Amino acid sequence: MSSADDPVSHGPRIAIIGMGPRGISVLERLALRADDHHGSGPEVFAIDAVQVGCGRIWRTDQQPWFTMNTVAGQVTMYSGEPDGGPDRAGAGPSVAQWLARSPDPEQASIGPDGYAPRVVYGHYLRHVYRSVVDHLPDGMVVRPVTARVTTMAPLPDGGFALTLSDRSEPLVVDRVVLATGHPVSRPGASELALADFAATRPGLTYLSGDSAADLPLDLIAPGTPVGVIGMGLGFYDILLSLTVGRGGVFRRDVAGAMRYVASGREPLIFAGSRSGMPILARGANQKRPDHVHQPVVFTTDAVREAKARAGAAGLDFTGQIMPLIQKEVDHVYLTTLVRSRQGDAVAARFADRHARVLRHGGPKAALMAEHGLAPDAGLDLERLARPFGGERFTHPAAFRATLLDLMAKDIDEARRGNVDGPVKAALDVLRDIRNTIRVAVDFGGLTVRSHRDDFLGWYVPMNALLSAGPPVERVEQLLALIEVGVVTVVGPQVRYECDPARDTFVVSSVDVTDSRTEVAALVDARIPQPDLRRDTSQLYEDLVARGLVTQFVERDPVTGEVFETGGVDVTPAPFALLDRHGEEVPGAHALGLPTEHTRWFTQVGSSRPGMRTLFLRDADAIAERLLIPFPVLAPR
Incomplete structure (x- = not known):
């Protein structure tokens, strides 16, 4: 029996700040986990400064010519596929399946291999949000708040007091998730x-x-x-x-x-x-939504082994990681090239023999010659991304003619597709291997110099130009x-x-x-990179001033070199905030773009149907931590 002075357990009051895709994903997983949770349900404050349920970037009042760059069949916000029941947390349609229900013929005709406008995705996100809220487990409550959070003050007995732009009294919560998405940044010196x-x-x-x-x-x-x-x-x-x-x-x-x-x-x-x-253009999609690339040499085991050999010094991206990526890209390029010339059966035999050479070494000149390939045939990623490198043009008309020719060739390659076209099939590998690259680079996996110069300075812009079109x-x-x-x-x-x-x-x-x-x-036209030092939001300025948030800083244990990344410093999953002293901030988590450069490629805005993607796993890790019971000394 408890008294008024005893700790009293209750469902946590949780604020999710930012209700775009990342915030919705946490809410969706919270609803599923709360359904299985034996205890009082959480009270969730779903906060967004622009539009709860889709956020600023995907808001539903923007123009239709802004388009997604992932096909509708590969995009979902539900962590499970439709099961015949109502759309709800854990069971719901992909964007393509949702569009197929639309009474609007234009939307219904987009299909799984088409690209939806961003405003349409915003409406889909709103549908996901409403379907989750309409089918909450007993005891769970969601309270939408359209306001800007300007300060976040820790309380002596735990929890936080949030100052909101639409009210004078603070909102007191036990736990907070920062899912604030794309920032508005101060200009750099040249800008x-x-x-x-x-x-x-x-x-x-x-x-x-x-x-x-x-x-x-x-x-x-x-x-x-x-x-x-x-x-x-x-x-x-x-x-x-x-x-x-x-x-x-x-x-x-x-x-x-x-x-x-x-x-x-x-x-x-x-x-x-x-x-x-x-x-460059994306290749016409020829893949199923649940397609998974089966790596030949660039595997997570290979990366972990390389990390173990490198030890505390960190990996060299150019020397240890890029060669594996290049082999993976070349394998798909060459196999697709052989298939386009000699058919599926010959390509399958080539792929098997080529994979053995890549894994175990040995000469491959005879294999290449047998299939009419040059000994050094492959895809020159640098040349594709920088086709004019070292070339001088005597007049704008000369450059224009060369550019139009390259663009026409890119269009032709894109039309061949991301399965049948050797170039676009190979470049799609750069998308498929992102998670493996994260194993190498996240949380300071590279040397300071290699992270700054090789990865961020060279690979990331090249990768974006070639694979994110x-x-x-x-x-x-x-x-x-x-x-x-x-x-x-x-x-x-x-x-x-x-x-x-x-x-x-x-x-x-x-x-x-x-x-x-x-x-x-x-x-x-460049989208600003997240950088805690340049973020103009009152909330992050307040968090930095209080020492609740600090940037992830890499220090080379060999050279002593320091690299200030600008990314919010967090633990590995469930991504608890680390304060200026490197200590966890109890009850506070950050997910997605604020943590870019601590982790890589955090701008992902969806999961994929039928797959337990990293996007889904990130949200689930936070949802699990948020529901861990804890005592509270005073009622909120």
Whole structure:
């Protein structure tokens, strides 16, 4: 029998801050675990500053031309497939299955191999949220809160007092999950110089630091020459906003080629990047949603063995990891190439023999010659990502001709598919092996120099350009815009500078003669990388000031070199916050993008049907910890 002075057990009060995909995934797993939990159910405060159930990036008031870059059949937020009952935690449809139910013929026709608009995914996320909340286990309560959390103060007896933008009284909770997603960051030195230059000249515009859906692109008048920095996924969003968003129309001609019909309201777009190559198209999907790549040499066991040999010094990415990745990519490329020329049976025999050579060594020249392959045949990832490296162009027209040829070839390769096309099948491997790469790099698995220079400085941007691209239709649209003169790709090694003598921005390529172009607006299409040192949110500024959050810092035990990553420091799963002293913050967890660079590729926004993905396992680990019973000394 307990008294008023005794600890009293009750279900925890939990705040999930950020209700995009990561927050929803935690809620979904909480509902399932609470159903099996013998005790009082949790009271969950589902908090989001923009829209509970989908978050800012996937909110349901954005334009339809912003598209996902994963096919609808490979995206789910449920940790189990439909079972004939109502959609609920643990049992629900993939995006493709959900769209197939839609009364909207256009949405229903997207299919499992099509790409849904981001706004449609936002509606799907809202459906997932509602289906979880509508079927909660007994005793569990979810309270949606549309507000911004500005401070998080630890309480003497445990728990936290959260200051919310919509109320004067703090919200007191026992446990907190930070699932805050994409940040808005302070500009770096070069971006700040461009912004300051524009701010003092009324005729100039500079936009940066956010997704296209949140940039005031209407400030750019029709006909204005505008430079766009970066040609990744964000570039395509800006491109569509300034063309289709201005009334332009894409149509296919009788031969099937993409053509653009201008509205006359478009600006003149001058784009560029370090590589000079727009991000490559995804191969047409030919894989089942539950497809799993079976690695030949780049296995988790191989990585763990390499880590054991490296010891405390850490792995060298270029020397120890990249060769395994290259072999894995080449194996798929060569096998697919043989299949395309000689059929399935011959390809299967080649794959078996080639795999043995890769695993155990030995000569392979005879094997390659037998199948009409050069001894050193493979896929040059660096050349694909940097096709103009070391090349000089005497005139913009010469660069344009070369670029259009490369883009046309990329479109052809994408149409061949990610199973039948050797190039796109091989590049898809870079997506399939992300989890294995994480085993190597997460939580300081690499040496400081290798993590900073080899991995973040070289591999990550190359990997993004080669494997994280848009649907092929987007590259076709860009090609059409270049052909009609709405878009000019300036070249590789592009510089964005201020000309105070002429009160203008200047865009030019180091490698293209006569490429200098004056523009009245600059738009930075690069999505800001999470960095705790530059995060502008009041919440993270408060957490840093209190010492509840600190960045993950790598220290080389051999050289003493230090690398400040900018990622929120957490434990391995369940990702408890580590304070400035390296101690766990009881009851506080961080998941997803805030922890980028402590872990790698945390921007994943879904699981895959029928698979226990890392996305799902991350959420489940936190849900399990959140429900561990604990005594509370005072009622909340």
